[in-house]
Amino acid sequence: MVRAASEILHTRRSPSFRRIRGFTMGLLPSAEKDSPTNSETTFVPESSRAIPVSNTSESPTRRSGRRSLVALAILGGILALAALGCDANAHQSTFGVNGPVAREQLLLFNVLLWTMVAVFVLVEGALLYAAIRYRRKPGDPLPPQTHGHTPLEIAWTIIPTILILGLGIWSVVVLFKLEPGEAIALAKEQGKEPLYIEAVGHQWWWEFRYEDAYPDHDPSKPAEEQMELITTANEMRIPVDRPVIMTLKSDDVIHSFWIPKLAGKQDVVPTRANQMWFLAEDAGMYYGQCAEFCGTAHAQMKFRVHAMPEAEYKAWVDGWGGDLAEPMSPEAARGRLVFLGDGQCVTCHTVGTADQVNEVGEGVQHARMQTYIAYTQWLSKRAEERLEDVRTGNEPPTAFAAPNLTDLADRTTIGSGLVDLNRETLRQWLRNPDDIKPGNRMSELAAIYQTRLDHRADLSEEQLSDLVEYLMAQRHLPVQ
C-alpha cells in the first residue's frame, strides 16, 4: 500500500500532471494552453511547482489516513442526519404510531429490519474476520483446498429459507389485516358501525366526503334524517376508537394518501376506488400528506386528521352546515355578496350545503371536475377553433372543483394544510393564492386573477376585508 501510494505521488510529480495543474489553476498563458508540445519548464511557474513537492513532507500513509477519517466523518454525518428522521415525535414520523394498523405495520418493519441487520452483521462479520485473520502473507504456501462442506451447505440453505418463508408469510398475514374486512369485524366486536369516508385527491388538495357521518343511527329519527351528508376539504374529523374505512378516489392524476402515524400509504388512482382503514386511539391532530408526485404543488398537498371524543365528533356532525355559531356581521353579509357576485367564488366553491347530488346522481364537486376536464380538453384545441367557439357561443362552461368552504372557520389551515388559518393568511390567500401556494388551481383558473398584470385579485381592499369576514363567519363550533 505504501508503495502504491508513493507511485501515485510519483506520477503526480510528472510533467503532465503539472501541466494539468497549471491549466486548472488558470495559470497558463492562453497561447500555450492549446500547445501539447510545450515542455513543462517553459510555462509552469515556480510557485505552482512547489506545491506537490512541499506536500511530500507529509507521509503518504498519514495523508490517506486523514482522507479516510474525513470520509468516515461525512458518512457519520449522513447517518446522523438519517437518524433524525427516526424521531417518533416528528409530525410525520412512522415511529410515533397510534392505533392497531400503524402499530402492526411498525412491528413488521422493526422485525424485518432487525432480522436483516442481524443477518448482515453475522455474514459480513464472518467475511471480514476470515479476510483479516486468514489473510495471505508473503511466502505462505497454498492452503489446503476443500470442495463442499455438507453440514455447512445445508445450514446456509435451510436458515435463509426458514427466515424468508417466515417473514414472507407473516407479511402476507399483515397485508390481510389491512383489508377493510378487518375493520368491519373489529367494529362489530365493539358493537359499533365503522365510519366510511371518501377521500378524493385533486391537484393539489383533498376533498373528504362523508355519506353517512354518524353511522350509529338513532332509530327514533326518520330514515332520511339518518344519513348525515358532509363534504369538507383538507381537514378530516373522526371519532377516536372507531374503525375508519377510507375509499380513495382521484379526479385527475395518481396521488397517495398517507397519515404516517395512523397508517401506511395507499395509492389514489383515477378510475379506481382503493380502500384502507385505520383507527385512532388517542384524540389529537395527525398530519397527512400526499405521497406520490402529482405535479407542481405536490409537496404542498397536505391534510390533517382531527381525532376527537365521540361526543365532540357528533357535535361537529350535527352542527355542520346548520346555523352559524354567531350571526353574521354587516361586513360578513356584504362579503357574501362579493362571494356570489364580483368575486365569482361561487362558480367553484360551495358554502352552506353539502354537495347535493345532482340529476345524474353525482355530487356537485364531481360535476365541477368533469367540467374542468372538458374545459382543459377544450384549451388544447387549435386557437382558431377556440376563437370560433367563443364567437358562436360554444365555449364550454368554466366552473371547477374546489374545496367546500361550509366549515372553513372550523378548520385550522388553508391551502391544503399549508398555513394556519387566520384573517391575515386568508386575506393574503384571497389577494393572490400564489403568494402562499405557487401553482395552485385557484389563481390559475379564477377569473379575478386573470385581469391584472401582477395576478392579484381584481377586488378592492374593502371587498377583500368583507370576504375575509364572511369566510371567518363560517363557523359552527364554539371557539375553543
Ligand code: HEC
Ligand atoms: C376557478 C375556481 C375557483 C374560484 C373562482 C375560486 N376558487 Fe378558491 N379555490 C379553488 C381551488 C382549486 C382551491 C384549492 C387550492 C389548493 O389548495 O391547491 C381553492 C382554495 C380556496 C381556499 C382555501 C381552502 C382550503 O381549505 O385550503 C379559500 C379560502 C378560497 N379558495 C376562497 C375563495 C374565494 C373567497 C373566492 C372568490 C374570491 C374563490 N376562492 C374563488 C378554486 C377556486
Ligand SMILES: [Cu+2]
Ligand atoms: Cu397528490
